[in-house]
Amino acid sequence: MTSQRGDQLRSLSIDRSEETATSGASILQVAGIAVLALIIGAGGSWWFTGRSGPAIESTPATPAQTATTTSSPATTPPAMPRASGLVASGYVVARRQATVSAEITGRIRDVFVEEGTRVEAGDILAQLDDERARLDLELLEARLSASRSRIGALTAQLEEARIVLERAQNLATRSIGSEAAVTAAQAQQASLIAQIAAARSDTVAAQVQVASQEDLIERHIVRAPFAGVVIAKNAQVGEILSPASAGGGFTRTGVATLVDMDSLEIEVDVNEGQIGRVVPGQTVEAILDAYPDWRIPARVEAIIPTADRARATIQVRVALDERDSRILPDMAARVTFLD
Structure with missing residues (x-):
């Protein structure tokens, strides 16, 4: 009985000799595989280097080359102004911007521009009704013509008075005429000279009135004061245009707004x-x-x-x-x- 238990205990123990032999064999196998890998790697390296030709030997840069490379900076464009x-x-x-208007008050008869119209200095933008002003101009021109005609008549009378005075003086010299006739002829001549001077002054005044009326008619035309572009049309035909606001909603103070671009x-x-x-x-x-x-x-x-x-x-x-x-x-x- 005792011998049977001893046999069973021996069967359950581990044999250390077999484990040592197995581990030694494993180490030898690993070493063999490593040696084989080294041999294969060396052969492959020889194969590739032999097929690709001799290796190029790299030459180290000289100090002069290194200094040249590092000391020559890249060329840069000139610096631009920075913000x-x-x-x-x-x-x-x-x-230059202006709202163009007329210098007088009147009813607009025509408007010749629209928004975006480009105009030059002196171009007509609008026209006011100038019928009454033209009638007054005709009246002044008639007065000017009458004044000039009166000067002509007085000049003829003055020539006649000069002849009468000469005859009266001749008669008085020969003691045929009286001194009173000479004095009357002299007075007539002086009167005609004064009348002619007054008529000439009236003629000058009439000329000034005609020029003033012509200027008034010209002021019925609204012109561009400078070259530019119309950016706003402020009045329409039929409206009343006045350089000063009259307080009414139907009175315009400007025809158009002009901008010099x-x-x-x-x-x-x-x-x-x-x-x-x-x-x-x-x-x-x-x-x-x-x-x-x-x-x-x-x-x-x-x-x-x-x-x-x-x-x-x-x-x-x-x-x-x-x-x-x-x-x-x-x-x-x-x-x-x-x-």
Whole structure:
């Protein structure tokens, strides 16, 4: 019984000799595989280097080459003006803009312009009714003609009086005529001379009246004071035009609003604390809100020598160096002052 238990215990124990032999064999297998991999790798490297040709030997750079490479910087384009960071907003305004009216009060007979019409200086914009003024002109011209005719009649009478005076003087010299006749002839001649002088003065006055009436008729015509574009038509045919408002809703004070497009510029407000960065003649880049991708070259025209107390700003006038039909009055703009 005791021997049977001993046999069972021996069967349950682990044989250390077999484990040692197995582990030794495993180590040998791993080492063999590593050696085989090294041999295969060496052969592959020889195969590829032999097929691709001899390797190129890299030559290290000399100190002179290194210095030349590091000391010669790349060529860069000339520096462009950079934005100073000072940006101001404003609007496009016209230095020459006028609401054209007549110098007299009258009824509008014709209007010859519409919005967008381009006119030259002296072109007719509107015509007032001048029928009564022309009738008065005809009356004055008739008076002028009568005055000139009167001068002619008096001149003929003066020639006759001169002849009478000469005859009276001859008779008096020969003691045939009386001295009274000579005196009467002299008085007649002097009177005619005075009448002719008065008639000539009346003629000059009549000429002035005619010229004044002609000027009055000319004032019934509304002309463009300068070349530009009509941006507003303020009156219609049949309305009463007056240079001064009469308080009535049917009285117009202007025919049309005219803008000189060549006088367009930008007015911006600059903060008082930044005005020292702005000088006359400074380069400016303007951008219209309507065309954000269009950069318009400009320059500072003038700095208005007064400040706005409420907003603490100073107005700056910016002249546009580029003229284009897309630039219109009252457009919003943003300008950047360049260094």
